[in-house]
Amino acid sequence: xxxxxxxxxxxxxxxxxxxxxxxxxxxxxxxxxxxxxxxxxxxxxxxxxxxxxxxxxxxxxxxxxxxxxxxxxxxxxxxxxxxxxxxxxxxxxxxxxxxxxxxxxxxxxxxxxxxxxxxxxxxxxxxxxxxxxxxxxxxxxxxxxxxxxxxxxxxxxxxxxxxxxxxxxxxxxxxxxxxxxxxxxxxxxxxxxxxxxxxxxxxxxxxxxxxxxxxxxxxxxxxxxxxxxxxxxxxxxxxxxxxxxxxxxxxxxxxxxxxxxxxxxxxxxxxxxxxxxxxxxxxxxxxxxxxxxxxxxxxxxxxxxxxxxxxxxxxxxxxxxxxxxxxxxxxxxxxxxxxxxxxxxxxxxxxxxxxxxxxxxxxxxxxxxxxxxxxxxxxxxxxxxxxxxxxxxxxxxxxxxxxxxxxxxxxxxxxxxxxxxxxxxxxxxxxxxxxxxxxxxxxxxxxxxxxxxxxxxxxxxxxxxxxxxxxxxxxxxxxxxxxxxxxxxxxxxxxxxxxxxxxxxxxxxxxxxxxxxxxxxxxxxxxxxxxxxxxxxxxxxxxxxxxxxxxxxxxxxxxxxxxxxxxxxxxxxxxxxxxxxxxxxxxxxxxxxxxxxx
Numbered sequence: 001x002x003x004x005x006x007x008x009x010x011x012x013x014x015x016x017x018x019x020x021x022x023x024x025x026x027x028x029x030x031x032x033x034x035x036x037x038x039x040x041x042x043x044x045x046x047x048x049x050x051x052x053x054x055x056x057x058x059x060x061x062x063x064x065x066x067x068x069x070x071x072x073x074x075x076x077x078x079x080x081x082x083x084x085x086x087x088x089x090x091x092x093x094x095x096x097x098x099x100x101x102x103x104x105x106x107x108x109x110x111x112x113x114x115x116x117x118x119x120x121x122x123x124x125x126x127x128x129x130x131x132x133x134x135x136x137x138x139x140x141x142x143x144x145x146x147x148x149x150x151x152x153x154x155x156x157x158x159x160x161x162x163x164x165x166x167x168x169x170x171x172x173x174x175x176x177x178x179x180x181x182x183x184x185x186x187x188x189x190x191x192x193x194x195x196x197x198x199x200x201x202x203x204x205x206x207x208x209x210x211x212x213x214x215x216x217x218x219x220x221x222x223x224x225x226x227x228x229x230x231x232x233x234x235x236x237x238x239x240x241x242x243x244x245x246x247x248x249x250x251x252x253x254x255x256x257x258x259x260x261x262x263x264x265x266x267x268x269x270x271x272x273x274x275x276x277x278x279x280x281x282x283x284x285x286x287x288x289x290x291x292x293x294x295x296x297x298x299x300x301x302x303x304x305x306x307x308x309x310x311x312x313x314x315x316x317x318x319x320x321x322x323x324x325x326x327x328x329x330x331x332x333x334x335x336x337x338x339x340x341x342x343x344x345x346x347x348x349x350x351x352x353x354x355x356x357x358x359x360x361x362x363x364x365x366x367x368x369x370x371x372x373x374x375x376x377x378x379x380x381x382x383x384x385x386x387x388x389x390x391x392x393x394x395x396x397x398x399x400x401x402x403x404x405x406x407x408x409x410x411x412x413x414x415x416x417x418x419x420x421x422x423x424x425x426x427x428x429x430x431x432x433x434x435x436x437x438x439x440x441x442x443x444x445x446x447x448x449x450x451x452x453x454x455x456x457x458x459x460x461x462x463x464x465x466x467x468x469x470x471x472x473x474x475x476x477x478x479x480x481x482x483x484x485x486x487x488x489x490x491x492x493x494x495x496x497x498x499x500x501x502x503x504x505x506x507x508x509x510x511x512x513x514x515x516x517x518x519x520x521x522x523x524x525x526x527x528x529x530x531x532x533x534x535x536x537x538x539x540x541x542x543x544x545x546x547x548x549x550x551x552x553x554x555x556x557x558x559x560x561x562x563x564x565x566x567x568x569x570x571x572x573x574x575x576x577x578x579x580x581x582x583x584x585x586x587x588x589x590x591x592x593x594x595x596x597x598x
Contacts, residue, residue, distance in 0.1 A: 010037065013058050013089030019556070022061045026566060029133035030054050030090075031124075033070045033102035033143040037087040040459070043140070045484045046164035049341075050139040052366055056559035058089040065131045067124065069095035070102030070143020073209035079123050091131070095123065095143070101204055102143040104173050110201035111171070111320045115327040117145025124148060125155055133157060135566045138335075142167060146327045150334040158336035158569035160562075162362070163345055165481065168328035169314070169352050171321065172196055174478045180406050181298025181520075182478060184308065188318030189325065257285045279422040281447045292440040295411045297477045299520035302500050305344060308479070314352045329353040336569035339562075341482035342503030348479065361506075362565070363551055364482055365558025368459045373491040373552070375466055376542045382493070383543050386470040389535030395429040395450065396533055398497075399469035401457065401485045404436035409475035409499070414441055415522035417451060420529060425450055427533050431469055433457045466492050470539060471532060474498040477520050482506075490514075490549050493542020497528050511537045512548035 030036075032050050034043030039051045058064045068084075072094050083093045100114050101107045107114060124144070128136065136152050137160045138144075146168070149159050161168075166175045170183070172195050177183040179196075186192055198204075214222075259276075262268055276283060301307070317326050332338050332354045339362040340346045346361045376382060387396045402408040410432070417430060428450050434441070435456030445451040457465075472489030474480070479502035486504055489496040490513060498504040499519035508514035515537060517524035531537040546552070553561075 008086070010088060011086035014055050016056075016059045019056070019059045020560075022563070024567075025061045025063060026570075027063045027065070027132055027134045028057055028566065029065045029067065029128055029131065029136045031067045031069070031136065031138045031144070032140040033068060034140075035068065035071075036066045036090065036092055037085065046140055048484070049162075049164065049364055049366065052555065053137075053559060053562060054090050055088050056555065057563065060559070060563070062563075064090045065133065066090050066092045067095060067127065068092070068143070069098045069120070070100055070107070072096045073205050073212055075209055075213060079119055081123060081127050093127065095120065097205070097209075098143050099201070100143050100145065101201060101208070104142045104167055104171055105196050106198060106204050107142070107201060108171055108196045108198035111324050113201065114146060114171070115324055116147050118147065120145050121148050121151040125151060128152065128155070128157060135160065135570055137162065137562075137566075139164065140167065141331070146324070146331040149331045153334050153336065158566075159334075160337045160339060160565060160569060161332060161335045163338065163340040163349065163481070166345075166348070166479070168332055169325045169349070171324060174407055176407060176478050177298075180295065180477070182300060182304070184311070185313050186321070186325070187313075188316035189320065189322030190318055192321035193319070258283055276447075280426060280449055282449060284446050286443045286446055288443060292443060294415065295406055297406060297409060297411055297520050300477075300499070300501055300518060302516075302518050304501055304519065305479075305505065309347055309351050311351075325352070333358065337565055339565065343506045344479070344503045345481040360565070362561055363553040363558070364484070364487065365553040365555040366484070366487075367555045368463060369487055369491045369552075370555050371463050372466065372488060373546075373554075375463065376491075376493045379542070381542070383541050385539050385541050387539045389533065395427050396471065396539070397429045397431065397469040398471045398473050398529065399431045399433065399465070400473050400475065401433045401462065401488070402435075402474075403456075404434050404438050404441065407476060407478045408434075409477045409520070410434055410438075410441060412475040412477070412520060412522050412525055413473060414444060416525040416529065417445065417448065419522055419526040424530050424533050428529065431465075433461075433465075462488060470494065472496045473525075474504065475525065476501065478502065480504060487552070490545060491552060493545040495532070495537075495539055495545065497525070497532075507549055507551055509548055512540065513545045 030050060030053070032043065032047060034047040036047070036051045036054060038047065040048035054064050054066060074096055076096070079095065079097045079099070081093055082096055083091070085092050098120055099117050100110060100120070135158050138149065139162050141148065149161065152159050165173045167173045171192065175183050177191065177195055183191065258273070273281070273283060275281065314325070317323055329352055332349065335358060338349065338354060338359045340349065340359065341362060341364045343361045346359045350356045350359060400410065400413055402410065404410055413432070417425065420428070425448065430451045431454060432441070432451065433454045433456070438453055438455070442453050445453070472485070472494045474483060474486055474496065476483065476499055481503045483504065486496055486498060486507065490507060496508055496514035498508055498514060498516055500516035501519035505516060508516055510516055515528040515531065517528045532539065540548070
């Protein structure tokens, strides 16, 4: 370990006042593909959960080690391990030159190596021996081979696998076809072939190794210039074309404001728009172009969850991608325990062949969840409904937190706002916090004074936004498992409107703490919004939302539950019958599970 890393302030174990200390410390290895210290900035929610769990375990007195794979490449010989940093007392290392790349989309055509990567497994087993790990917790198998779990279990160490998505059974990760619609039938693997565009793994590894070598030896700015000199002609041409298209949108694509002659006035015959007069809309003269056309996202019936769980085509194998799915199921069947964060995610994997006795839904807990929860409990408004249809003159405030990626379904919200009756829309205000390219959405929504775009956000902005909105909205078009943003709304005591797709129905009980609509259907979302505004659905107080959502888990409770699972699976390995009986309780409520494993 480099000395300068050891002396870094982050090398010390994070001190948490009052945090319970273990009297039986364990040596725990956690594995993923993102930089642990980057938390949600790399790997998004999965890495945030893994990093905070590692923090809580280290704070309790356990020795925690972390391994990252699939991101670091060099022209040096072979696969090798390198210690990188000590963060919050957690010893972090990475596997260099892994045959499998991350994120998974880059590795899409590397199916054979992903199923069987014995070189990677041998190197990791050696690392586990070096650190004398007692238990291994895999948060992402991306960057590794699917054969790794069996190899570790065969070495005598139990493996806990937490499922943050569907990567074990879907190389696209989200069970989405071409990023836009749910994959109801992968046709034995035949439909996977053209799902994602990807270059060969060999070419991708070479490009990544070259880019990282240039960055190490030339520095960021010089390496960027050199990269442009080597590969920039084609890329620059694409960027110039794209920038020109954006410039056309922003400049030549804007017509003169048709109401320019009005000044401050809003009424003048022959000039103002009658619809704008009636609905309070403003015409900024923005022209919609071809690139602003709405994305064609898939639609689902309200009972799509049940239909998917009843299907049996998941087990069909017709090509390499079909074999990969079977290999993912087999890998999980060699784990000591599989811990999806929602009951739906558990049921999906059981339906695909994972043995039920190995699975247990473990609800997520995060420090910022607890900060949001404590904030609202300390508020004088904890027992007060934030809005009443009959008495409130101010609008009902809805908030969307997410990104502009198709799977988050912002397109559905935009279309729903357009479908609202004018009298309903005038009683709403929509705050859209979406990271990514949002100009097309902003352009389409610019005429509605009831819509505000806030761009991307961080955790502190999220926590401090509690007073800015009354109802949270989710619009995902994939089988979301345990969306952090939904849990953030519920911890904040907010009514949550969500698609009835994936894990959210495990928490949301209409109308006590939210409403559920048909995924991908803007008409259905518009109806839910109208129900809130009209008073058909009363907006509950934060206390009422909390009381209706007993599944909410605290951060210390989550860490304690995982710690209990480690002890249970270690007991199984050691032939402890009592430990085995503790683990197989898949239907227990969170509070009961915590008590049993503490």
